[in-house]
Amino acid sequence: MTKPILSIQDISKRFGSTQALDSVSLDFYPGEVHALLGENGAGKSTLIKILTGIYQADSGSITFEDRPIVVRNSFDAQGHGIAAIHQEPMIFPDLNVAENIFISHRNRGQIVNWRKMYADAEEILSRLDISLDVRSPALGLTLASQQAVEIAKAISLDVKVLIMDEPTASLSAHESEQLFKLVRSLRQQGVSIVYISHRMEEVFALGDRVSVLRDGKLISTAPASEVTPEAAISDMVGRQLGDTITRTDNERGETRLVVSNLTKNNVFKDVNFEVKAGEVLGFAGLVGSGRTDVGLALFGIAPADSGSIAFAGETVNIRSPQQAVGLGIAYVTEDRRGLGLSMPMSIQSNITLPLLQKYLTRLGLLKTNDERDTAESFRKRLNIRTPNVDTVVGNLSGGNQQKVMLSKWLNIKPKLLILDEPTRGIDVGAKAEVHQIINELAAEGIAIIMISSDLPEVLAMSDRILVMREGRQMGIFSGESASQESVMTAAMGQANLSLGEAV
Amino acid sequence: MNQFWRNIRPEQLRELSLVLIIALAVLFFGSQIENYYHPRTFNRIASSVAILAVVAAGQTLVVIMRNIDLSVGSIVGFTAYFTGRILVNSPEMSPVAAIILAMLMGGGLGVINGLIIAYGNVPAIITTLGTLAIYRAVLVNGANAESIITSALPTWLVDLPRLNAFTFGEIQIRAVVLLALIVVIIFQLAVTFLPWGRRLYAIGSNPHAAEMAGLPVKRTTVSVYAICGALCGIGGFLFLARFGTITVVAAQGMELQVVAAVVVGGVNIFGGSGSLIGALLGTILIATLEQSLLRWRVISEFWRDAVLGLLILLAVTTDSLILKNLRSWWGRSTQTDSPSPATHQAEIEVEIEEVAS
Numbered sequence: 001m002t003k004p005i006l007s008i009q010d011i012s013k014r015f016g017s018t019q020a021l022d023s024v025s026l027d028f029y030p031g032e033v034h035a036l037l038g039e040n041g042a043g044k045s046t047l048i049k050i051l052t053g054i055y056q057a058d059s060g061s062i063t064f065e066d067r068p069i070v071v072r073n074s075f076d077a078q079g080h081g082i083a084a085i086h087q088e089p090m091i092f093p094d095l096n097v098a099e100n101i102f103i104s105h106r107n108r109g110q111i112v113n114w115r116k117m118y119a120d121a122e123e124i125l126s127r128l129d130i131s132l133d134v135r136s137p138a139l140g141l142t143l144a145s146q147q148a149v150e151i152a153k154a155i156s157l158d159v160k161v162l163i164m165d166e167p168t169a170s171l172s173a174h175e176s177e178q179l180f181k182l183v184r185s186l187r188q189q190g191v192s193i194v195y196i197s198h199r200m201e202e203v204f205a206l207g208d209r210v211s212v213l214r215d216g217k218l219i220s221t222a223p224a225s226e227v228t229p230e231a232a233i234s235d236m237v238g239r240q241l242g243d244t245i246t247r248t249d250n251e252r253g254e255t256r257l258v259v260s261n262l263t264k265n266n267v268f269k270d271v272n273f274e275v276k277a278g279e280v281l282g283f284a285g286l287v288g289s290g291r292t293d294v295g296l297a298l299f300g301i302a303p304a305d306s307g308s309i310a311f312a313g314e315t316v317n318i319r320s321p322q323q324a325v326g327l328g329i330a331y332v333t334e335d336r337r338g339l340g341l342s343m344p345m346s347i348q349s350n351i352t353l354p355l356l357q358k359y360l361t362r363l364g365l366l367k368t369n370d371e372r373d374t375a376e377s378f379r380k381r382l383n384i385r386t387p388n389v390d391t392v393v394g395n396l397s398g399g400n401q402q403k404v405m406l407s408k409w410l411n412i413k414p415k416l417l418i419l420d421e422p423t424r425g426i427d428v429g430a431k432a433e434v435h436q437i438i439n440e441l442a443a444e445g446i447a448i449i450m451i452s453s454d455l456p457e458v459l460a461m462s463d464r465i466l467v468m469r470e471g472r473q474m475g476i477f478s479g480e481s482a483s484q485e486s487v488m489t490a491a492m493g494q495a496n497l498s499l500g501e502a503v
Numbered sequence: 504m505n506q507f508w509r510n511i512r513p514e515q516l517r518e519l520s521l522v523l524i525i526a527l528a529v530l531f532f533g534s535q536i537e538n539y540y541h542p543r544t545f546n547r548i549a550s551s552v553a554i555l556a557v558v559a560a561g562q563t564l565v566v567i568m569r570n571i572d573l574s575v576g577s578i579v580g581f582t583a584y585f586t587g588r589i590l591v592n593s594p595e596m597s598p599v600a601a602i603i604l605a606m607l608m609g610g611g612l613g614v615i616n617g618l619i620i621a622y623g624n625v626p627a628i629i630t631t632l633g634t635l636a637i638y639r640a641v642l643v644n645g646a647n648a649e650s651i652i653t654s655a656l657p658t659w660l661v662d663l664p665r666l667n668a669f670t671f672g673e674i675q676i677r678a679v680v681l682l683a684l685i686v687v688i689i690f691q692l693a694v695t696f697l698p699w700g701r702r703l704y705a706i707g708s709n710p711h712a713a714e715m716a717g718l719p720v721k722r723t724t725v726s727v728y729a730i731c732g733a734l735c736g737i738g739g740f741l742f743l744a745r746f747g748t749i750t751v752v753a754a755q756g757m758e759l760q761v762v763a764a765v766v767v768g769g770v771n772i773f774g775g776s777g778s779l780i781g782a783l784l785g786t787i788l789i790a791t792l793e794q795s796l797l798r799w800r801v802i803s804e805f806w807r808d809a810v811l812g813l814l815i816l817l818a819v820t821t822d823s824l825i826l827k828n829l830r831s832w833w834g835r836s837t838q839t840d841s842p843s844p845a846t847h848q849a850e851i852e853v854e855i856e857e858v859a860s
Binding site: 299301320321322324325326331333338339340341342343344345349353354356357359360364365366408 | 696697698701702704705708709711712713714715716717718719775776
């Protein structure tokens with residue numbers, strides 16, 4: 001490595017009483033993947049926002065190609081060749097791929113030359129080895145393709161520093177692999193990449209240099225070859241992390257749910273499985289394989305077209321979430337912001353929302369004291385870190401929001417709990433806590449379906465694992481036959497079905 | 504930060520400042536208009552508040568649920584006219600029966616709005632824009648170019664606006680004002696203490712999450728439009744009593760005043776927050792300005808609507824510029840007794856980033 005393309009010196013940023021960044025200095029080199037690690041709130045996001053001009057640093061300086069620069073807004077950042085790609089791609093669904101790629105360009109003249117735009121877009125995509133129809137609207141693209149479009153957009157702007165903020169959080173393993181290929185090809189082209197992820201495997205597979213932030217301070221920065229995942233984690237949390245939580249065995253009860261030949265046209269077909277009380281059934285598969293759709297069908301949001309569901313021994317036809325809640329089925333969504341929580345409302349109001357009829361006086365008025373007791377007991381039980389339950393949910397960190405969502409659904413005392421990506425986008429500590437909670441709930445006799453893209457999580461936390469691929473059930477793996485390789489092979493469509501127990 | 508400030512939410516600050524603005528407006532017009540501080544001024548303002556406040560209460564419920572009802576003016580006109588027609592034909596009808604009739608009529612029109620929005624999945628703004636025109640057209644055709652005239656109405660109705668509930672020194676509190684206050688208080692209590700009210704806020708702040716939580720979103724939508732319609736029915740009844748002479752253009756354009764009152768009163772146009780008390784204060788401010796501008800010769804009457812428009816824009820702008828920052832500041836300050844500084848910091852950072860983005 002020669003000279004850094006981008007350097008920051010003694011960057012500090014304060015919000016009110018909080019020192020979000022405290023005199024952080026870092027160098028970013030061309031052709032290098034620089035991984036940034038840190039728990040939620042460590043200052044990674046603030047740092048990115050300063051680099052992309054969304055925030056201004058209180059003190060310190062930024063040097064780009066040996067010249068000091070000022071980044072006042074994202075247009076300034078683009079001008080210097082600094083671009084960021086976020087966890088949720090910022091795509092205009094009604095515009096086509098080519099228009100999305102060139103959306104930020106300002107020097108392409110007043111009149112759109114469509115032919116040239118398509119040709120240029122195709123040229124950029126082929127340079128990145130991405131196969132996409134530049135004329136198709138972005139609407140139908142998978143998350144992975146949307147991210148590819150975002151990267152193409154950055155490339156079209158002649159990006160020199162590309163910041164990727166948890167780009168794989170919503171991607172399946174296969175899609176992530178495609179993204180890694182892109183990242184490596186960008187690195188080869190001399191782009192400096194700032195890579196942020198909660199997934200250690202990725203950081204060490206891709207990163208050339210690893211820096212750890214904690215409480216706004218730079219704790220360590222070193223070539224990836226000189227750092228171990230254990231050392232990085234202990235830098236992040238500032239304490240020695242014990243073994244990660246795994247499934248503790250507990251007694252199984254009666255068969256709670258039997259699903260036979262469940263089919264939703266063009267989405268999934270012939271899904272068969274059963275879950276016992278006290279059992280955790282993992283749902284693995286690539287994003288778009290139909291895992292979540294089976295969950296949505298069981299919860300009545302998008303009911304199946306044919307097949308049968310027997311719940312607690314009785315055949316049921318679930319047509320709405322209300323009916324599912326009435327039966328004792330809870331669904332903890334993967335989309336906290338969009339589908340899970342009412343962000344402007346308090347913790348207390350969110351938790352009691354599905355079950356308000358249980359908090360009534362004889363006159364039909366709400367017993368707010370009982371609501372508070374419920375919320376307080378969940379705050380203690382799930383260790384929601386907040387001074388009181390009146391706090392607005394939108395002000396909480398991701399891990400705490402996840403716990404509020406869990407509380408909300410545990411409060412209906414579910415017989416079947418469907419967890420969709422229960423630890424997505426939350427930090428290491430909160431993740432271990434959620435896993436511990438899952439163990440406790442299973443021990444209490446709740447039947448649990450856990451949908452997850454995080455393969456190690458599925459393997460560690462499930463009693464059995466159902467693998468789906470393109471709407472088909474590829475098999476159910478139990479303890480001994482389940483390994484990262486076997487599950488991934490099934491998910492990719494080369495399953496040796498004799499491995500799985502046929503159902 | 505001391506205990507006092509911690510207990511005042513930004514929304515309440517908004518309500519306090521409205522009270523202050525109303526007081527300033529009264530002081531200003533008092534210095535400009537001769538004989539302004541007269542019980543008659545109070546009564547004029549109060550009577551126009553009574554009608555507007557009842558309708559604004561209905562609109563508030565709708566807006567909290569992240570919807571809007573533009574057809575309120577047409578429903579008020581419709582119920583005013585047809586209640587009047589029925590009273591002309593059967594003068595022996597009792598006051599209670601008449602008011603219930605008006606509520607049923609308005610409620611029916613509201614149910615139509617609600618059904619189209621909830622089950623037809625037509626956006627509220629389009630649905631009620633359509634019914635605004637349709638209800639008015641039905642009124643015009645049903646009226647056959649005949650107006651309701653005061654002399655044909657039963658005397659109890661004509662005397663109703665001047666009926667006193669009780670007297671405070673020189674100031675008389677009219678029965679219609681009391682009725683409006685009762686309506687506002689009942690619904691303020693309902694949204695605070697009934698699960699139905701909580702659902703309204705939940706649907707308004709995140710409709711998808713509400714559906715996922717198993718809440719009866721469609722049924723609640725229909726119920727809210729039905730109530731809004733029924734309150735417009737009461738508004739129509741009060742309108743009939745106040746003016747006596749009802750033509751087919753009665754209460755035309757009232758939706759502007761009502762939406763203005765609700766928005767000025769701090770009800771978030773994007774749903775999820777706001778109170779009926781706030782909307783009442785908004786109504787009082789607007790009625791005060793309207794009635795006072797009428798007597799203040801400096802501004803031509805043609806500019807009065809512009810004043811309303813300006814108020815709406817001002818209210819929404821301060822909402823997005825000031826209140827949002829105030830809310831995050833309040834959120835932060837109430838967390839100062841957090842036990843662990845590290846997690847505290849994490850939460851604050853997330854919050855700050857959300858406010859900025």
